[in-house]
Amino acid sequence: MELVRVQNYEEMCDLAAERIIRVVKETESPVLGLATGATPTGVYEKLVSDHRQNGTSYRHVTTFNLDEYVGLGPEDATSYFFYMMEHLFRHIDIPVGQTHIPDGLAKNPEEECVRYEREIEEHGGIDLQILGIGRNGHIGFNEPGTPFSSKTHVVKLTESTREANRPFFDAKDQVPTHAITMGLSTIMKSKKIVLLANGKMKAPVLHRLFTMDEPSPELPASILKQHPNVTIIADEEALSWTTVDELPGMRTRR
Numbered sequence: 001m002e003l004v005r006v007q008n009y010e011e012m013c014d015l016a017a018e019r020i021i022r023v024v025k026e027t028e029s030p031v032l033g034l035a036t037g038a039t040p041t042g043v044y045e046k047l048v049s050d051h052r053q054n055g056t057s058y059r060h061v062t063t064f065n066l067d068e069y070v071g072l073g074p075e076d077a078t079s080y081f082f083y084m085m086e087h088l089f090r091h092i093d094i095p096v097g098q099t100h101i102p103d104g105l106a107k108n109p110e111e112e113c114v115r116y117e118r119e120i121e122e123h124g125g126i127d128l129q130i131l132g133i134g135r136n137g138h139i140g141f142n143e144p145g146t147p148f149s150s151k152t153h154v155v156k157l158t159e160s161t162r163e164a165n166r167p168f169f170d171a172k173d174q175v176p177t178h179a180i181t182m183g184l185s186t187i188m189k190s191k192k193i194v195l196l197a198n199g200k201m202k203a204p205v206l207h208r209l210f211t212m213d214e215p216s217p218e219l220p221a222s223i224l225k226q227h228p229n230v231t232i233i234a235d236e237e238a239l240s241w242t243t244v245d246e247l248p249g250m251r252t253r254r
């Protein structure tokens with residue numbers, strides 16, 4: 001694992017966007033794994049302004065998003081499909097047919113999971129996966145206790161996750177109870193992974209991640225310690241519970 005300490009959200013987004021743009025420019029048919037939530041919005045802003053200013057093209061890019069709420073469709077302003085269109089896809093030149101998000105309205109969500117997993121494989125897997133981290137250590141919607149061997153699956157969201165996502169909805173009872181998410185083994189198959197964390201709300205979970213001896217499903221993000229190419233880009237606030245001696249074997253740079 002590589003840890004890149006940055007000062008603030010702005011710098012985190014700059015570095016993440018640079019890494020994405022590099023993959024987009026240097027790979028023949030890049031496959032990006034994308035995340036939603038509050039964390040990556042600034043990264044997408046950077047990609048959009050780079051596309052406008054420097055003409056970086058996404059015509060040859062394929063994307064797979066980590067997850068989608070069960071019961072929400074493209075028209076729902078709180079669906080992740082809607083989020084991706086608003087924050088990224090409609091501002092760049094990616095053909096919409098090359099973007100993939102689990103279908104939250106699928107009649108048979110279990111079948112949708114199998115289809116989604118197969119589709120990722122058929123595209124040769126993900127070159128670069130962007131991740132946020134939940135306060136409970138989830139990645140995608142892989143909540144604590146999710147087996148490390150999990151593939152794309154339907155999850156029941158924990159109350160803490162529903163509470164964390166509450167601000168995006170008018171009322172708590174509108175926050176969906178279930179989601180479809182790439183599994184932990186799906187995420188681990190990505191060739192490169194960049195995990196982003198900013199703000200003091202993420203300080204306790206990063207501290208737990210760094211001080212944990214053995215990866216455990218109790219902290220789903222800890223599986224990333226077993227991946228050969230993971231970079232965590234985290235700001236000062238997110239690292240405010242973390243001391244340097246907690247990071248044995250971890251490369252750090254500013």
Ligand code: PGA
Nearest residue numbers: 037038039040132133134
């Ligand atoms: P956030 O969510 O970006 O809204 O903090 C991260 C996550 O839950 O993975």
